[in-house]
Amino acid sequence: MAVTTEDVKRVAALARLDLSPDEQVQLTDELGRILQYMDKLNELDTDGVEPSAHAIAVSGTFRADEAEIFSGVADLLAQAPDRRDRYYRVPRVID
Structure with missing residues (x-):
């Protein structure tokens, strides 16, 4: 799927971004390269590969909540x- 400058303009308008013509060209190129890479990744044979949220096995990352x-x-x-008693006193923020 090729990304066009019109695609970038439409997405920029939806995101309420004001892009210069140079930025539009740059983003068109960058998004095109990202999508090409995604297409390349989609060609990989992942049959039999377990889904994972991490590239390496992660264990014991949480400690007991005591x-x-x-x-x-x-x-x-x-x-x-x-301070007053056991509390910090700070200036009033909202009246």
Whole structure:
């Protein structure tokens, strides 16, 4: 599938992008090369290949979600320029 400048203009209009003529030509070329690469990938024989979200096997990426009591509250509050009890005081943002 060849990408034309008209295709790029139409997509740019849908995305509310104002592209210069040079940018239109550049994007037409880049999108064309991307689609050529996708066509090349589609030629690969993937029968018998298990679908994967990662190129290599990933395991043990998550740690147990365990609650811990934070003992540094006093240190944090000591650094606050303005505080009330156990809270930072900040200027009002919304009236």
